[in-house]
Amino acid sequence: MTRVWLLAAALCAAALPAAAQDAIRGAALAEARGCGGCHGPAGRSAVELVPSLAGQPAEFITLQMILLREGLRQAPPMNQLAQGLEDQQVEDLAAYYASLPAGPAEDRAARDAALYARGQALSAQMNCGVCHLPDFSGRNQIPHLAGQREDFLRHTLAQYRDSQRRGTDTNMNAVMYNVPDDAIAALAHFMAQQ
Numbered sequence: 001m002t003r004v005w006l007l008a009a010a011l012c013a014a015a016l017p018a019a020a021q022d023a024i025r026g027a028a029l030a031e032a033r034g035c036g037g038c039h040g041p042a043g044r045s046a047v048e049l050v051p052s053l054a055g056q057p058a059e060f061i062t063l064q065m066i067l068l069r070e071g072l073r074q075a076p077p078m079n080q081l082a083q084g085l086e087d088q089q090v091e092d093l094a095a096y097y098a099s100l101p102a103g104p105a106e107d108r109a110a111r112d113a114a115l116y117a118r119g120q121a122l123s124a125q126m127n128c129g130v131c132h133l134p135d136f137s138g139r140n141q142i143p144h145l146a147g148q149r150e151d152f153l154r155h156t157l158a159q160y161r162d163s164q165r166r167g168t169d170t171n172m173n174a175v176m177y178n179v180p181d182d183a184i185a186a187l188a189h190f191m192a193q194q
């Protein structure tokens with residue numbers, strides 16, 4: 001029975017465009033590697049400090065996986081988990097998570113009106129939407145932020161500020177230079193509430 005299904009899936013895959021075929025292989029690989037155990041079965045994380053991946057641009061996921069695999073972004077346990085993945089497998093995983101609908105974590109907290117308003121004002125002042133797009137959906141190597149976990153956003157924004165995280169460029173380090181913790185908390189709340 002399983003074989004019949006696999007054959008059917010393979011035949012379907014043959015008729016689909018390349019990105020869809022990558023996503024099908026990526027879904028199987030994510031299952032085999034247990035990515036959903038931390039990042040959520042539908043790519044929406046319910047685990048503290050673990051980012052949601054659903055709806056991230058494929059290019060962003062691919063780039064981050066390569067940075068993690070090569071140790072250029074230090075983020076245990078991901079450095080270890082990315083070992084042994086071939087470039088094509090990374091692209092398959094990226095196509096799979098990019099194909100899933102983005103959305104907030106189930107355990108998202110209620111909106112704090114004052115914190116949200118402060119985050120909104122800071123975001124406008126600091127041009128977050130210029131790169132991440134006005135709806136914060138991201139593009140190419142720039143991540144989707146809308147509805148991301150607030151705890152992860154706080155953590156990672158502080159890492160950029162403190163030069164503990166760098167991308168292929170230093171845009172985010174420049175953006176976050178000297179930004180105090182309370183402003184980071186407001187920005188994270190605003191983005192998480194989108």
Ligand code: HEC
Nearest residue numbers: 033034035037038049050051061064065075077078081093
């Ligand atoms: C044991 C839990 C765990 C598992 C399993 C896991 N991850 Fe992660 N992943 C994390 C954590 C924690 C982070 C955030 C690390 C940080 O920035 O401090 C992360 C970060 C990432 C990021 C960066 C996302 C971003 O928005 O910055 C990607 C991409 C990713 N993981 C993909 C995967 C894939 C693909 C798999 C399966 C091959 C996987 N992860 C398995 C815990 C996990």
Ligand code: HEC
Nearest residue numbers: 051126127128131141142143153166167168171172175187
């Ligand atoms: C000049 C363009 C630019 C601006 C302005 C900008 N960003 Fe970014 N942002 C990027 C890029 C590029 C990345 C990916 C960097 C990397 O590879 O680590 C990124 C990554 C991030 C991440 C990491 C998300 C994840 O899932 O790993 C967060 C959070 C973030 N930006 C928030 C913000 C906020 C909040 C603002 C406004 C205060 C902002 N960004 C302004 C370009 C920008």
